[in-house]
Amino acid sequence: MVVAGTLVTSVSAQNRRPVTTPSATDTTKPRTALTPPVPPKPGPKPYKEIITDKALSRQGLFTVHKVEDKWYFEVGDSLLGRDVLVVNRISKAPADTRSGFFGYAGDEINENVIRFEKGPNNKIFLRNISFSVYAKDSTKPMYKSVQNSNIQPISAAFDVKAFSKDSTGSVIDFTDYISGDNDIFFFAPFFKTALRVGGLQPDKSYIVDIKSYPINTEIKTVKTYSKMAAPSPIPGLMPSGPTGNATFELNTSIVLLPKVPMRPRYYDDRVAYFTTEYTDFDADPQGVKDISMITRWKLEPKPADLEKFKRGELVEPQKPIIYYIDPATPAKWVPYLIQGVNDWQKAFEKAGFKNAIMAKVAPTKAEDSTWSLEDARFSAMVYKPSDIPNASGPHVHDPRSGEILESHINWYHNVMRLLRDWYLIQASPSDPRARKAEFDDELMGQLIRFVSSHEVGHTLGLPHNMGSSAGTPVEKLRDKAWVEANGHTASIMDYARFNYVAQPEDKIGPAGLYPRIGEYDLFSIEWGYRPILDKDEEGEKAVLNEWAKNNYNNPRLRFIHQNGIDPRAQTESLGDNNMKANEYGIKNLKWILPKLPSWLNEKGENYENLNEVYNELIGQFSRYLGHAATYVGGVYTDAKTTEQAGDVYTVVPKALQKEAMAFIQKNYFETPTWLLDKNILDKISAPTSDRVSTLQDGWLGTLLSTSRMQRLISSANRDASAYRLDEFMEDLKKGIWGELATRKPIDNFRRNLQKSYVERLGAIIAPAPAAGGGSFGGIIISFGPVTDPKKSDIVSVAKGILRSLKAEIAAAVPAYTDKMSRYHLQDLNDRIGKILDPK
Incomplete structure (x- = not known):
C-alpha cells in the first residue's frame, strides 16, 4: 500500500510523464501524459500506520485508541454478530431544558441493541436490532421466512482502517460517529422533543473521554444543541420561552450481552411483573402468539451449593444484586436508603437465597478510581437535587430474555415534601411526631426508607399492585396487635401510603402505620426468582402455574390489575370496603383540620405551609369520593385460567353500589361545611x-x-x-x-x-x-x-x-x-x- 502512495507522488512530481517501467506481471498498457492518475486503492493500512506510537490505548470490551484527535475502536472478530446493548444517560444537564421528571443527571435517554458485522469492501456495519418478531426453532421452515421478512437495518458503516496486530480484529475510526448526532448513541427522538432539544452544534460539542472495561465501554461526550421554544399552553398561539443553546454531558454505555441468554420465565397475569415481549411465529401452529417474558435479575446458586439448595438450605447466589448510593446523597439519608434495599433480603430468603440483595456506599476515587455512577456495570440510587416531589425505579434489561442488567433508581430531593404532606394528613391522629411543619430526621428517614423499598421493588421487576390493600378487612386496620404484626397492606408495591383508618384511641404505633414488604411481595419474589431445577421450560411453566393457582384464593396473595372499573384496585385506598375505610378517614380529617394553624405556626414565615397542607387535606377528601364512585358501575376483574372455577368479570353487587351512593350523598353532596374553616381560609385565600x-x-x-x-x-x-x-x-x-x-x-x-x-x-x-x-x-x-x-x-x-x-x-x-x-x-x-x- 505504501508503494502505491509513492507512485502517485512520483508521477505528480514528474509532470505526469508516461510510466514505462511496469512490473513483469503488469499487463496493463503504459499510461500516457494525457491519462488521469490512478487514485490510491482504498483499504486497510498497516496497523502501525493507524495506531502509532503516540496512541493512548485502553483494553476492554473494545480496545480503544486515541491518536491525536481521533478515536479508534478495535472490533474483535469474536464480537462480530454478538448482541450489544447501548444505554445512553445524561450525566450533567442544563436546568432550563427539564420537563417534569426528565432532564436530570442519571436519566436514561435512549436504549438500543446493536451488532457489528463485516461487510464487503472492508466495511464494518452497525445494525440496530429489534426482537419484536421471533421464530425460535431454526430447524423449522418458518424460521427462515421470519428472518427473510425482518432484516435488521444497517444504521452505520465504517471503513476498516487496519487489522489488529494479531489479525483477530478490525480497527475502525469511531470519531465522526461519536462526535456527531444519531439516535443510537444519543437522544431518542421522544426525549429530544420532551427536553426541547434541536439540532446539534458541532463546533460546541466534543468527546470528553472513552474508557473500556471487560464487558462494557463507556463514552462521555459534551453535546450542544439548539434549544426549541416551549409550546404555548394556549392552543393556537405560537411557541414561547427562551431558545438559544443547551449543553449536556452525556454518557453512552456499550454493554456486551450474554452469549447465551438467561432462560426466560414467562408472564402470568396472576403474579404480574414488568415484561419484554415478542411475537412468536412458532408457538401457535395456526397463527401467531404474543409472548411475554418477565424482567428479573439472574440469580443462580453457586455450583458447589446446588445440593444444599435442593435440600432447602439458604445459599448465596453466584452474583448478588448490589445498589450503590450516589456520593451526592446527603449523608444523613444514606442509612435509610440502604435499609430500604436490605429490607428485601427476607423476600429473597423465601426464594432460597441469602445475601442476595444489598446496598453499599459508593467507593471514593481513592478506594476505586474506576468506579463511576455512569458505568453500566453498577446499579445505583441516584440523588437528584430537584423540586420534583417524586421517586422512580427504572431498570435496563436484556430484551432477548428479560434479564435485568442494571438499574438507576431516582429519588428527587423534594419527595420529602410529599412524604411530609402525606404522613401529616394520613397518620398524625396516631403519631404525634407528624403534628408539625418539619419532621425530625428519624421520622423522615423512616419515610425515605419506605420510598426506597418501593422503588427497589420496581427495579426487581414488580409493578404496582393497587389491589393488595383490598385483602385486609377494614376493622383489622384498627386492631393494634394485628396491624402491627401484619401491616395495613400485603404489598409495598401498592399505593396504600399510610394507615389513615387508625383512630387516635387505637394507639397504633409506626409498625401499623408505615408500608412494609408484605406477604404478597414474599410470594411474588419467590414465584419470579426461585430456581426450578431439573425442569425444562414447559415443566417450569407447570410448576409456576400450580403456585399461582394454589395461592389465588388468598386475597392477600392476589394481584389485581388496576383498570379503573374494579373498586378493589385503586390508588391511595385501604381495606376491603372503601366506604367503611373512608368514613374513618374523614373522621380523622375532621380531627386534623382545626389543629393545622397551631401545628404549622412557624415564626417569621407566611402561610404557604398552611395553604399546602390544607390543599392536601382537600385532595385526600376528594380521593375518598373517587374510591366510592368506582363501585358505581363497577366490575370485579379476576385474572383466572381455564383450570380455575368462577368468572373473570363479575358485576359489583347492587348493595355495595347503593352503599357507595349513600356515602357520596352524605359526605359530598350534603355540603361538607366542616371544610370551610374560616380561621384557615381567611389566612390562605381571598373570597374569590x-x-x-x-x-x-x-x-x-x-x-x-x-x-x-x-x-x-x-x-x-x-x-x-x-x-x-x-x-x-x-x-x-x-x-x-x-x-x-x-x-x-x-x-x-x-x-x-x-x-x-x-x-x-x-x-x-x-x-x-x-x-x-x-x-x-x-x-x-x-x-x-x-x-x-x-x-x-x-x-x-x-x-x-x-x-x-x-x-x-x-x-x-x-x-x-x-x-x-x-x-x-x-x-x-x-x-x-x-x-x-x-x-
Whole structure:
C-alpha cells in the first residue's frame, strides 16, 4: 500500500510523464501524459500506520485508541454478530431544558441493541436490532421466512482502517460517529422533543473521554444543541420561552450481552411483573402468539451449593444484586436508603437465597478510581437535587430474555415534601411526631426508607399492585396487635401510603402505620426468582402455574390489575370496603383540620405551609369520593385460567353500589361545611373562589360519565339483579334535590350543585362541539370504549329524569318564600325547559 502512495507522488512530481517501467506481471498498457492518475486503492493500512506510537490505548470490551484527535475502536472478530446493548444517560444537564421528571443527571435517554458485522469492501456495519418478531426453532421452515421478512437495518458503516496486530480484529475510526448526532448513541427522538432539544452544534460539542472495561465501554461526550421554544399552553398561539443553546454531558454505555441468554420465565397475569415481549411465529401452529417474558435479575446458586439448595438450605447466589448510593446523597439519608434495599433480603430468603440483595456506599476515587455512577456495570440510587416531589425505579434489561442488567433508581430531593404532606394528613391522629411543619430526621428517614423499598421493588421487576390493600378487612386496620404484626397492606408495591383508618384511641404505633414488604411481595419474589431445577421450560411453566393457582384464593396473595372499573384496585385506598375505610378517614380529617394553624405556626414565615397542607387535606377528601364512585358501575376483574372455577368479570353487587351512593350523598353532596374553616381560609385565600362547589361539580361529572352509565346498562343486561341506570339516576336526583320534598331553603352550595346537575344532564342530551375542549370542566374519567349516548338508553333516561325534576320544581316553587331559593328554582325550571325543547 505504501508503494502505491509513492507512485502517485512520483508521477505528480514528474509532470505526469508516461510510466514505462511496469512490473513483469503488469499487463496493463503504459499510461500516457494525457491519462488521469490512478487514485490510491482504498483499504486497510498497516496497523502501525493507524495506531502509532503516540496512541493512548485502553483494553476492554473494545480496545480503544486515541491518536491525536481521533478515536479508534478495535472490533474483535469474536464480537462480530454478538448482541450489544447501548444505554445512553445524561450525566450533567442544563436546568432550563427539564420537563417534569426528565432532564436530570442519571436519566436514561435512549436504549438500543446493536451488532457489528463485516461487510464487503472492508466495511464494518452497525445494525440496530429489534426482537419484536421471533421464530425460535431454526430447524423449522418458518424460521427462515421470519428472518427473510425482518432484516435488521444497517444504521452505520465504517471503513476498516487496519487489522489488529494479531489479525483477530478490525480497527475502525469511531470519531465522526461519536462526535456527531444519531439516535443510537444519543437522544431518542421522544426525549429530544420532551427536553426541547434541536439540532446539534458541532463546533460546541466534543468527546470528553472513552474508557473500556471487560464487558462494557463507556463514552462521555459534551453535546450542544439548539434549544426549541416551549409550546404555548394556549392552543393556537405560537411557541414561547427562551431558545438559544443547551449543553449536556452525556454518557453512552456499550454493554456486551450474554452469549447465551438467561432462560426466560414467562408472564402470568396472576403474579404480574414488568415484561419484554415478542411475537412468536412458532408457538401457535395456526397463527401467531404474543409472548411475554418477565424482567428479573439472574440469580443462580453457586455450583458447589446446588445440593444444599435442593435440600432447602439458604445459599448465596453466584452474583448478588448490589445498589450503590450516589456520593451526592446527603449523608444523613444514606442509612435509610440502604435499609430500604436490605429490607428485601427476607423476600429473597423465601426464594432460597441469602445475601442476595444489598446496598453499599459508593467507593471514593481513592478506594476505586474506576468506579463511576455512569458505568453500566453498577446499579445505583441516584440523588437528584430537584423540586420534583417524586421517586422512580427504572431498570435496563436484556430484551432477548428479560434479564435485568442494571438499574438507576431516582429519588428527587423534594419527595420529602410529599412524604411530609402525606404522613401529616394520613397518620398524625396516631403519631404525634407528624403534628408539625418539619419532621425530625428519624421520622423522615423512616419515610425515605419506605420510598426506597418501593422503588427497589420496581427495579426487581414488580409493578404496582393497587389491589393488595383490598385483602385486609377494614376493622383489622384498627386492631393494634394485628396491624402491627401484619401491616395495613400485603404489598409495598401498592399505593396504600399510610394507615389513615387508625383512630387516635387505637394507639397504633409506626409498625401499623408505615408500608412494609408484605406477604404478597414474599410470594411474588419467590414465584419470579426461585430456581426450578431439573425442569425444562414447559415443566417450569407447570410448576409456576400450580403456585399461582394454589395461592389465588388468598386475597392477600392476589394481584389485581388496576383498570379503573374494579373498586378493589385503586390508588391511595385501604381495606376491603372503601366506604367503611373512608368514613374513618374523614373522621380523622375532621380531627386534623382545626389543629393545622397551631401545628404549622412557624415564626417569621407566611402561610404557604398552611395553604399546602390544607390543599392536601382537600385532595385526600376528594380521593375518598373517587374510591366510592368506582363501585358505581363497577366490575370485579379476576385474572383466572381455564383450570380455575368462577368468572373473570363479575358485576359489583347492587348493595355495595347503593352503599357507595349513600356515602357520596352524605359526605359530598350534603355540603361538607366542616371544610370551610374560616380561621384557615381567611389566612390562605381571598373570597374569590368556592373550593367546595368546584369539588362537587368535578365529582358529579365523574358520576355522570357516559362510560359509567353504559356499564350500568350493560351490567343489567347480563344480570337482572344488577344496579340499573334508572335506579342510579333516581338515587342521584333524590340526594341532590332533597329540599324539594321538605321545602327547606336551599343554601348557596346546594344551589350551585343543582345548577351543575342540570347543566351536566343537558350536556349529555345535547353535547357541545368537541372543538375547544369540554363544556363544563371538572373531572371526567372514562374507561372502555367511547359511548354515544344517543344510541343507548342514556339520553332517554336523562330526559326522563329532567321531565320528572321539572314537574317537582314547578310543584315546589309556590311554597318557597325564601327569595334566593325561589329565584334559583325558577331559573332552573326555565333551563330545563330549553334543554327539553330547544326551539
